[in-house]
Amino acid sequence: MPFYQRGDVRIRYEEVGSGFPLLVIPGGGLNSTVAGLANHPFNPLEEFNGEYRVIAADLRNANGGESTGPLEIDRPWDAYTDDQLGVMDHLGIRQFMVLGFCIGGPFIWNMLKRAPDRIVAAVLAQPSGFRPEIPDLFYQNNIKGWGPGLCARRPDITIEMVDAFLNKMYRTNADFVFTVTRDFVRNCRTPVLVLPDDVPAHPYAVAMESALLAPNAQVSLYPWKDTKDKIPLAVRHIRTFLRAYQPATGEHRLAAAAQ
Secondary structure, X not given: OOEXXXXXXXXXXEEEOOOEXXXXXXXXXXXXOOHHHHHOOXXXXXXXXXXXXXXXXXXXXXXXXXXXXXXXXXXXXXXXXXXXXXXXXXXOEOOEEEEEEOOHHHHHHHHHHHOOXXXXXXXXXXOOOOOOOOOXXXXXXXXXXXXXXXXXXXXXXXXXXHHHHHHHHHHOOOOOOXXXXXXXXXXXXXXXXEEXXXXXXXXXXXXXXXXXXXXXXXXXXXXXXXXXXXXXXXXXXXXXXXXXXXXXXXXXXXXXHHO
């Protein structure tokens, strides 16, 4: 697989198919990897490569992935968004659609805040969100399931640094979708499709609240992945949604002067 490099950041990505660009953000929390898509309810690299140029990347510093970079303690969400937008810049892509699982939900909202003119439409599948009855869920999951593995292979990173990073990421703005406010979602005109889930890390209430607030939102059936026969129906909804908002071919490319 190819790599995108910017300074100390090195991001491994994969692209398949051709057509209008579709960025895919795998789930798995901070251990989000392209390989992990094989264990998702469906794999967008396989489902959509006949119609779109599908691009996915290992998250920076994910255990089991090959993307590496500094631990930017003061700006955790933005550091990852830098990587995601950086890959698209590297590929010469200006406008694209995005489909994200799990942690991809907060990432998509942050991307819509950072680069609203670049995201044509967004699909949030089983998105992560803050659950007040388990307020420390994401910190605890990652201090146990992500931090030790990262420290073991990166002697420049200590568990104290991981603690500070996770505190900034999940405790500083512990509300809603972590990356944006309800007012932002209420004023976001980008078309979004939400596929709710309801497990501890993917609260149904937050998924539905974001869908009800966003003025151009759609919601898939729920539950959509409890039985195998429902998943193709959800995928069909995603395909219809993406086709409805896909611009004319060629409009997505970066101008040569902007590269």
